[in-house]
Amino acid sequence: MTDEEYRKKIHPELDTRSWPLTITTAVLFILVLVGIVASWRYLGHDLYIIGSVIVPASITAFLLLVATINGRKHVIKEFYAGILELIFWWRP
Secondary structure, X not given: OOHHHHHHHHOHHHHOEOHHHHHHHHHHHHHHHHHHHHHHHHHOOOHHXXXXXXXXXXXXXXXXXXXXXXXXXXXHHHHHHHHHHHHHHHOO
């Protein structure tokens, strides 16, 4: 028995896709992309805006995309926990 088969046997709930969380994460991904485009168009694209808005939003969008593609409940919950931890760094 390989490690993957053993993991599926012991923890079958880790391999199932959570469709409500996947759809929610996909919608959030689209909203972040719209926010990136809107900030680029309407706020301008000087170095301050790029560094303070576009780069963190791009990282968040990338992680949302990865969580959406993966779709497993524990991965998405870990992503949301990570984003909540990052809010501490984004406070003024």
